[in-house]
Amino acid sequence: PPTMPIGYELPRLNGG
Secondary structure, rough: OOOOOOOOOOOHOOOO
16 A cells, blocks of 8 residues: 555665
8 A cells, every 4th residue: 555655665765
């Protein structure tokens, strides 16, 4: 689910 996409789906947006 699109709850926390940043970190595992969009690591680029998370800075990683």
